[in-house]
Amino acid sequence: MSILAKLKGASVAVAIVGASLSTAYAEDIAITGGTAFTNGGKGKVENATILVSDGKISSVNAGGDVPSGYRVIDASDQWVTVGLMATGTTLGLTEVPLSGSLNDATASKAKNTIGLDVTYAIDPSSTLIPVTRIEGITRAVTGLTSTKDYWLGQGAVIHLGDGFDLVEKQGAYIGLQIGEGAATKAGGSRAALWQEVYAKLEDAQPEPETDDKDKDKDEKKADKKKKPSAEKKALERLFKGETSLMVTANRAADILQVIRLKKHFGFKVILTGAVEAWRVADELAKADIPVVLDALESLPQSFETLGATQTNAGRLVAAGVTIAITGKGSHNARLMPQNAGNAVSNGLSWEAAMDAMTVGPAEIFGLSDSYGTLEAGKDADIVVWDGDPIEIMTSPTAVLIKGDQIELVSRQTKLRDRYLEITRSPQFKK
C-alpha cells in the first residue's frame, strides 16, 4: 500500500483503487535539505529541493521554496539519488525456485524460444518485489535464464511500485547465450552454435526493398494471409532497431565473435556475462557494445572464465565502454550496490558506479527519456539514503517510485518485527 493511501485514511476499498491507479492519485511531494546526486547535468546539488508532481520530477534546485500543498520529506544530512535499476534479474518470475513454486524464469520445454515474452509471467504480488525495493531499487530488467536451447526469449523492464501493472518496457531485449552450455545444446561445438545463430538471423533479416511488380498475385496474397509468429515479430523489432540482442558470452574469443555478429547484421547488441570483457575492452568500445556485468567475478570457475577479475568493471569504463552492474538473480538483486562498491574498491570511480546502476542501464535498455537522472520531466524514482548509497551499512529512509512513496515494509520486516522479542506464541497479534 502506498503511503498516500494511508495518509488519506482511506478505507480498504479506496486503498485498492489507489494502488491500481496510483498515478491518478499521485501527490505533490517536496524532498528538501539533502545532498542530491543527479547523475545528470546538475551533478551534485547541496541542500537540494526536489519537487515531485503528478509522478514526475518537476524541479531540482539548490535551496528554494516549497510551494503550498506539497508534503515535505526532510532529507537533511541525507543523500538523495535516482532509484536504482537492477539488471540481470528474474524479479516477478520466481518465488521459491528450488522445490517450491514454479520458476517462470526457466522454460525448459517451450517449443519456440525466441518469441517467449516474460511479461505474461510477471507476478506483481511476489514478495521479492517489496524485499528489493525497500533497499532502494525501483526498476529491474527481468527475463528468462534458460530454455531448451540458447535463445532466452524477450525480457522486460519493470518498475517495482505498487499496483498490478509493473511493465515499463515489453520486449526490452532478445536474449541469446553463447558459450559451452549453448554449444552443447547446438550440437556439441561453438562451430555448430554460430552456424545455427547466423542461419536463424539471416533468415529473419529483411530483404532489400524490391519492386512489388515482380511478385505475382498469388505470392502477394500469401504474404497478406500469413500471420507473423511471435518469433518473427520479435526479430523484426530487432532489425528495425526497436530492441537489442543481449548476448551472454564470457570467453574473450566468444566476445570477439559477438562483435563480429554485430558488424555483420548492424542491429543493437548488449553483452552480458562478459567475464573476460576487459581483455577486449577497446574492441567493445569501438563496436559501441555496452556491457551488463557482475563485478564480483574473480575466479576461473570454468575454462570460459579463466581471466575473471574484479577489476573488469573499472577496466571497461576506462576503455570507454558503457556498463550496467547487475543485481544478480532474484532474491538478492538488492545487493547490487554492494556489487558496485566492490567494483569501486577495485578501480571503478564512485560516479561511474552510480551511473552503472542508473543512467547506464537506462541507456542500455532504452529508458533514458523517462528514467535515469534526477531532473525535471523524469519519472520520480527517488531514494533518500542515510549515507553513501554504495556503502554496505547504508539504507534508504524514503523510496519514491513514479512519484508514489512506498512503505518500507516487506514480508521480511514483518518477520523481523514479530521476532524482535521472542515470545511463546508469536502467531497472535500483540
Next chain:
Amino acid sequence: MTVLKKPRSRFAVSVLTAALFAAGIAGEAGAQKRELVTINKDPFPSSYTRLESAPILITNATVLDGKGGIMEGADILMQDGKVKRVGKSLKAPKGARLIDGTGKWVTPGIIDVHSHLGVYPSPGTQSHADGNEIGEPVTADVWVEHSNWPQDPGFIRAAAGGITALQLLPGSANLVGGRSVTLKNVPGRVAQDMKFPGAPYGVKMACGENPKRVYGTGENNPTLHRPYTRMGNVAGYRQAFADAQAYQRAWDKYERDFKAGKDVLPPQRDINMETMAGILAGEILVHMHCYRADDMGTMLDVMKEFNYQITSFQHAVESYKIADKLAEDNVCSAMWADWWGFKMEAYDGIRENIPFVHKAGACAIVHSDSEEGIQRLNQEAAKALADGRKVGVDISKAEAWQWLSLNPAKSLGIDKMTGTLEKGKDADVVLWSGDPFSVYTNAEITFVDGAPVYDRTNPAFNPVMDFELGQPGEGDVE
C-alpha cells in the same frame, strides 16, 4: 585415547590388518601374548609448517583485539609465528619489518567455518565435484580432506579477503556427510600441508530438504528410497547413533576382556561407525546443516537422547526464532547475512538473523558456504551489524568482529590457538586499508602464523596456483 603403538605400515591395507596378521602368527606360535589393538585416530597427520618471516611490527593502527575490544593508535608485534605484543609504542626487534598502520585497521584473521574450497574447486568441472558422497544417506566414513585439491585458486582469493583459517565440509546431500577438516590458509603441495595442527575433527550432518530430495526419488539409492521425509531423516540419524552405541560397546567389551586377561580378538573395524562413535565420545564436533527452527528443535532433542553435543547449526536461517533455546543448549549458529528464499526452508530468512542471535546471548558466526562469499565475510558482518542497529540492537564493531574470528574458532575447537590478538596466540592477522566495515576497504596484507600469505601492496609476491600458470588470469588475484 591411545594411539596404535606400532610402526606405520607402508601399505594402504591398514595398520589394523597388519596388526591382526602379526597377532595371529604370534598366537599360533603360542610364544607371545597378543597386544591390545587400538585405533590410530590420526592416520593423516598434519604436515603443516609455518612460512618463514622476519618479525613484523605494525604501528599506529586501529586494532580490534577479537574479544570485543578496540584500541586506537596501537602497535602489534608478530614474531616466531606468534602475537608477541599488542600495545602502544612497541619497540621493533632487530631485523623486523616495520609497517606504518596509520589510518589502517588490524584484526584477527577471519575464520570461515563453512567452505567447500578444494572440494568443489575452480574450475568447477565435473571431474572436480568431490563434495557429496551420494549413494547412501549415512557416510560418516568419508573424510573431506581426501577430496581437497590444494591447488584451488579459491584459497588465494580467500586470503585476499582476509581468511586465515577455514573448515572444509562435505556437502549436505547426506544425513551424515562425513568428516570435516580445518585448514590454515596457506598453499600446500599435499592436502596435509594445509591441516591446522591440533585442530579436532568435525563432522557434517544435514537436516531438512536436501537429504530427502536426494534420496526420496530412489534415483540415487535404488535399493533404499529413504529418507523420503523429514521424519525419515530423523529416523536415519537415530539409527546411526544407535548403531554407534552398539559398535562402541563391542570395542569396550573387547578392551575389558583383554584387560581381564582373556584371549580375545578385536571387533571388525567399521570406518563409518568410528566417526559416529567419535561423536558420542565428544571427540568429533558436530556441524549440522539446518535451516528451519523446528528442524533445529528436533535435533536438540536427538542430541539429548544420544547425549552428544551439536557444536553448530550451519546456515541456521531461522535461528532468530529460537535464539533463546540455542543459547541455553550452547549451540552456535553459522549464518549468512542475507541469503534467503532460494528454497522453501530458506523462505523465512531475515537480514537481522545474526544480530538477533547475538542479542539472545547465543554464539553467532558469519559463514560463507561460497567461494565468492568467502572473499568478503567482513562485508557480511557489516551488513548484519547495520541491520541490527536499525532495529535497536546495539552492537559495536569490536563486538561484531567476534562473529568472524573468536566464535568460529570456538566452534572449531581452535580458540586456544587463534581467533584473538592475545599474546602467545598464532599470529593470524589482517591489516586492512581502512575500516573493514566499509565496502571500500580491502585486506591489504593477510598473515598466517606471522608470515604474509597475501599482500595487495606487492602483487608480485602473491602466490599463483599451479592451475593458473600460463592462463589469462595468472596473477590477477583481485
